[in-house]
Amino acid sequence: MxxxxxxxxxxxxxxxxxxxxxxxxxxxxxxxxxxxxxxxxxxxxxxxxxxxxxxxxxxxxxxxxxxxxxxxxxxxxxxxxxxxxxxxxxxxxxxxxxxxxxxxxxxxxxxxxxxxxxxxxxxxxxxxxxxxxxxxxxxxxxxxxxxxxxxxxxxxxxxxxxxxxxxxxxxxxxxxxxxxxxxxxxxxxxxxxxxxxxxSDEKVAREFSRDLLYCGTAGWPETRLLAAKVYDLVDTGVVDELTLGRDVRIIYEFAGPRTLDRFLNQVKAGRAKRTLAFLDKAASGDTGEGLPYYMEFDIVGEIAFRELSFFAAGDGRIFDQTHEFEAIRSKYSDYAGQPxxxxxxxxxxxxxxxxxxxxxxxxxxxxxxxxxxxxxxxxxxxxxxxxxxxxxxxxxxxxxxxxxxxxxxxxxxxxxxxxxxAGLPRVTGPSGILPRLIDANLMLDRILSR
Incomplete structure (x- = not known):
């Protein structure tokens, strides 16, 4: 069926x-x-x-x-x-x-x-x-x-x-x-x-993310260590910095700093192939084919582009989120200003x-x-x-x-x-399974990449 x-x-x-x-x-x-x-x-x-x-x-x-x-x-x-x-x-x-x-x-x-x-x-x-x-x-x-x-x-x-x-x-x-x-x-x-x-939200988010997880000028010791590892991966050219920024954002938001630390270590060691592929697929869910009756961006994406500046002018560097929409930009109208x-x-x-x-x-x-x-x-x-x-x-x-x-x-x-x-039990919604899937892919990469 x-x-x-x-x-x-x-x-x-x-x-x-x-x-x-x-x-x-x-x-x-x-x-x-x-x-x-x-x-x-x-x-x-x-x-x-x-x-x-x-x-x-x-x-x-x-x-x-x-x-x-x-x-x-x-x-x-x-x-x-x-x-x-x-x-x-x-x-x-x-x-x-x-x-x-x-x-x-x-x-x-x-x-x-x-x-x-x-x-x-x-x-x-x-x-x-x-x-x-x-x-x-x-x-x-x-x-x-x-x-x-x-x-x-x-x-x-x-x-x-x-x-x-x-x-x-x-x-x-x-x-x-x-x-x-x-x-x-x-x-x-x-x-x-x-x-x-x-x-201006996108610019604020870009600068906030860079200060926290790239430059290390904000946050606390744990995030400064993560920022140093992110900077090193970009500086040595191990991965594309825009893709890395997207993956870092997903893991940090959904799974937290400890999982992000494991991810960065495995990327550095070349043992994150499955995780990288999973993150690429997960990221495309917001703007790709989606899942019928759950997430369908294809028609309403017009609002994102015409009214909400989802493709505002970025700078092409890490944590520039506008690049994530570049592949589908031609399907929608140009930005006409917020209503x-x-x-x-x-x-x-x-x-x-x-x-x-x-x-x-x-x-x-x-x-x-x-x-x-x-x-x-x-x-x-x-x-x-x-x-x-x-x-x-x-x-x-x-x-x-x-x-x-x-x-x-x-x-x-x-x-x-x-x-x-404070201390409310964590009752998750539709995205609750994502951290477990990230952890599972990292584990598979550790085991099967040896």
Whole structure:
């Protein structure tokens, strides 16, 4: 059986799945029809696509709504601060390209066990929201942050939700902040996990990574030793420095400094062939063919290039992340400028803004998070030690605890209880297996390269 069809069938069985009819592109003023209410589960008898099979510039936007009644309540490693939350949560994953229905089923189960109600929208151009009513892929010109925000608002309208806690991870933080700009009255608070801010983010990340793991001018003794080894590999020409920078970033963020040290030693000794091949494949997952109904970059990549400057001008040296997109640049439009000015908007946000920042995050590093906290009047930094990029995928409980604090009106407690996030059990998401796979490949290289 075709893998894509199998994955689709699995996605259509996700608890709480619903859909509404949405225009593919913006309609003229006054022409937009109101969003339909929450219909039957897609694919079931009476679903919208079967009620109205006409052709036209529309598609079925799929989303999931879950809560304590959707899943059977179970034990959770950290007891929630209260019972049912006053505000539902809207969780926006990263990418662009990450689906919601399949990859984050366990995330929603964890939230439900804490009495948290969750809405997750399958981003237009991805997974169950990928095709129009005729079964054709949505066009690239229908991809934009503004339309993705309009989709979120339409889902909240369909569900009768006036206000919610908006949670974004990585690219999802851009959409979350954009929603707050366009619909500030519907935001009870923001949780920004590994946040994006402005066009300058890539340069900040590049300089931060070099200071920490190449020049050794920042960090602590452990990272300075790693920086010396990275510098030596580049200086002696053992490996391509751009590829090395990408691999160092992946291992440091997901597996930590000790695993990175082993990797660097084995690269130096010529005993990392399998690991290098694995990392090359893992890195291509974000922008390559992807996995249907999990990660599909090919259509929504237009947002990354046209609106988010994913191919900003780099310098071609180590930790320049723009080179990772060079092979596919011709498939997308040129950068046209960011659609939102968040540094100007953040000072106007009158709701809590909790910013989660991993200590080992090299893609959206701590200086970006600190700037958001500085700009937002009610900004609060939640530093996550021994964590990398995207807590939603690697360290879920801090995300839920932060969201719960806003949803239940208990944000003030964080000021006198800064250790609320320390020592939380590590509950991983879709990326949790990556560190184990890196370790396994390094072990094979050590054993089989002798």
């Amino acid at each position: 075709d893998r894509s069809l199998t994955m689709r069938r699995r996605a259509l069985r996700v608890p709480g799945l619903r859909s509404i009819r949405r225009p593919i592109g913006p309609r003229s003023a006054g022409a937009e029809a109101p969003a339909t209410g929450p219909g039957p589960r897609a694919g079931a008898p009476g679903a919208p696509s079967e009620q109205n099979p006409h052709t036209g510039p529309e598609f079925d936007l799929h989303y999931v709504r879950t809560g304590s009644s959707t899943y059977r309540r179970g034990s959770d490693p950290v007891a929630p601060a209260s019972g049912t939350a006053a505000l539902p949560l809207v969780i926006i994953p990263g990418g662009p390209g990450l689906a919601s229905a399949l990859p984050y089923d366990q995330v929603r189960r964890r939230a439900a066990a804490r009495g948290l109600e969750v809405v997750m929208v399958e981003h237009r151009g991805v997974g169950l929201s990928r095709r129009d009513l005729d079964g054709h892929d949505l066009p690239q010109e229908a991809m934009s942050v503004e339309l993705a925000v309009a989709d979120l608002a339409a889902v909240l309208d369909a569900e009768g939700i006036d206000r919610a806690v908006i949670i974004g991870s990585s690219y999802g933080t851009y959409v979350a902040q954009a929603f707050a700009v366009d619909h500030p009255d519907r935001v009870g608070g923001l949780v920004l996990d590994s946040p994006m801010l402005a066009e 939102y000015d968040f540094p100007a908007a953040l000072p106007t946000f009158d709701f809590p803004v909790l910013v989660l920042s991993g200590e080992r995050d090299l893609r959206t590093p701590r200086p970006v998070a600190e700037e958001i906290v500085r700009l937002a009047p009610r900004g609060h930094l939640v530093p996550l030690p021994d964590s990398g990029h995207s807590a939603l995928d690697t360290h879920l409980l801090p995300v839920l605890v932060a969201a719960e604090a806003i949803a239940t009106g208990r944000v003030a407690e964080l000021a006198w209880n800064p250790e609320r996030f």
